[in-house]
Amino acid sequence: MQDEPTPIELIKAVADFLRNEITPAIKGHNAFKLRVGINALDLVTRQLALEQSNDAAESARLKQLLGADGPLLELNRALSEKIAKGEVDLQTPGLSEHLWQTTMDKLAVDQPNYGSYKRELGNK
Amino acid sequence: MIEDQLGRCVASWYPGATGVTGAAKLSGGASQETWTFDIVHPAGNVGAILRRAPPGHSASPGRAAGLDAEAVLMQLAHDAGLPSPRVMHVLKPEDELGRGFIMQRIEGETIARKILRDEQFAKARPILARQLGKVVAGIHDLPAAKLPKLREMSATKELADLEREYRSFGRPRPVFELALRWLRERDPGPSKEVTLVHGDFRHGNLIIGPDGVRAVLDWELAHFGDPMEDLGWICVNSWRFGEIDKPVGGFGSREELFAGYEEAGRKADPDRVMFWEVMGTLRWGIMCCGMMQRFRSGPDHSMERAMIGRRSSETEIDLLRLLAPRGK
Numbered sequence: 522m523q524d525e526p527t528p529i530e531l532i533k534a535v536a537d538f539l540r541n542e543i544t545p546a547i548k549g550h551n552a553f554k555l556r557v558g559i560n561a562l563d564l565v566t567r568q569l570a571l572e573q574s575n576d577a578a579e580s581a582r583l584k585q586l587l588g589a590d591g592p593l594l595e596l597n598r599a600l601s602e603k604i605a606k607g608e609v610d611l612q613t614p615g616l617s618e619h620l621w622q623t624t625m626d627k628l629a630v631d632q633p634n635y636g637s638y639k640r641e642l643g644n645k
Numbered sequence: 646m647i648e649d650q651l652g653r654c655v656a657s658w659y660p661g662a663t664g665v666t667g668a669a670k671l672s673g674g675a676s677q678e679t680w681t682f683d684i685v686h687p688a689g690n691v692g693a694i695l696r697r698a699p700p701g702h703s704a705s706p707g708r709a710a711g712l713d714a715e716a717v718l719m720q721l722a723h724d725a726g727l728p729s730p731r732v733m734h735v736l737k738p739e740d741e742l743g744r745g746f747i748m749q750r751i752e753g754e755t756i757a758r759k760i761l762r763d764e765q766f767a768k769a770r771p772i773l774a775r776q777l778g779k780v781v782a783g784i785h786d787l788p789a790a791k792l793p794k795l796r797e798m799s800a801t802k803e804l805a806d807l808e809r810e811y812r813s814f815g816r817p818r819p820v821f822e823l824a825l826r827w828l829r830e831r832d833p834g835p836s837k838e839v840t841l842v843h844g845d846f847r848h849g850n851l852i853i854g855p856d857g858v859r860a861v862l863d864w865e866l867a868h869f870g871d872p873m874e875d876l877g878w879i880c881v882n883s884w885r886f887g888e889i890d891k892p893v894g895g896f897g898s899r900e901e902l903f904a905g906y907e908e909a910g911r912k913a914d915p916d917r918v919m920f921w922e923v924m925g926t927l928r929w930g931i932m933c934c935g936m937m938q939r940f941r942s943g944p945d946h947s948m949e950r951a952m953i954g955r956r957s958s959e960t961e962i963d964l965l966r967l968l969a970p971r972g973k
Contacts, residue, residue, distance in 0.1 A: 621965055
């Protein structure tokens with residue numbers, strides 16, 4: 522068992538330092554790059570916090586939809602093939618809900634400020 | 646030094662020019678660069694832009710129309726009275742600047758967030774969609790006989806290209822599969838009318854001033870195809886920058902865009918435009934995945950490129966909003 526602080530705590534501390542202490546001192550193209558870098562650290566923090574439960578829920582939905590078990594990547598491969606072949610479509614019970622939930626969970630990590638995501642959060 | 650080379654080049658075709666000053670690179674990958682500079686002249690300096698593939702690089706990589714074709718298209722657009730910079734000079738081997746061209750610099754803004762938020766564009770925003778409808782109609786009406794050689798695309802071909810690229814990543818994405826299937830089932834077939842298509846008509850490639858659109862740039866993806874493609878592409882949600890209820894670039898409605906298009910004597914086909922909006926949304930999503938690939942395989946190992954990979958999920962939610970909208 523690794524000692525504390527946790528990865529989330531470490532990354533947050535670094536991101537906060539860059540945001541609060543370094544950002545005011547940087548100008549020009551490097552200021553843009555710094556902002557992208559801080560965004561990346563924030564994204565990793567969100568992923569570390571949410572990934573496990575998101576993946577578990579996605580996996581459970583996929584097992585139900587496909588009637589099969591396996592690693593998450595393989596389940597997604599199987600679903601993709603079924604969609605490509607037309608074996609499942611938006612009329613298939615649970616498919617639309619699954620795609621929506623999976624996508625909302627991805628956006629919560631990738632881009633929680635994206636306009637469409639914010640709209641759909643209030644639109645459940 | 647590029648200023649010396651540019652100075653010699655400019656002196657050979659601009660009477661009275663004594664040199665250039667203030668040369669600065671605006672953007673550039675390995676194969677293509679854009680430079681801004683001023684031509685020094687006793688009557689006053691003249692702003693100019695160099696767009697070039699440096700010596701030793703191909704002038705038309707991949708799908709690109711090529712810099713020679715871009716120069717012809719810009720000049721044709723300018724001659725037709727469309728907002729387009731005048732092409733001042735097409736580079737010759739003796740210029741020793743590579744391939745490309747020099748054009749007039751047009752002042753204005755290309756950054757979407759500023760165009761959508763800054764006070765100085767408040768009067769432009771409500772008129773832009775209609776203006777752009779007229780402009781894009783003018784592009785589609787450019788005289789076919791004068792156009793350069795360009796690739797010809799159709800919905801079927803574009804879909805096959807996108808699918809091939811997506812499959813090459815080897816990573817399953819059920820929402821993209823759904824979109825591919827949706828597009829295949831609704832492929833409208835060959836367009837009744839094939840015209841010049843700009844191919845990248847959106848924020849970033851439009852110079853906007855307080856008075857409205859001033860120039861259309863970046864003809865790199867120009868091709869022959871279904872004119873509705875350009876109308877669909879500018880409606881893709883990725884170019885609305887948060888203003889999601891204004892489908893045209895975050896500043897206007899489809900109806901305004903179509904009205905401008907029809908004012909210029911052309912007819913918009915809303916169903917076909919919607920088809921191309923879905924195609925465009927998927928296309929941007931696959932392009933985001935492609936940037937991730939380029940980050941991973943090395944040619945551009947930058948965090949900006951890596952982070953663009955995490956924007957592909959934005960196109961997934963937009964595809965779901967288009968194809969499987971939830972009850973409101």
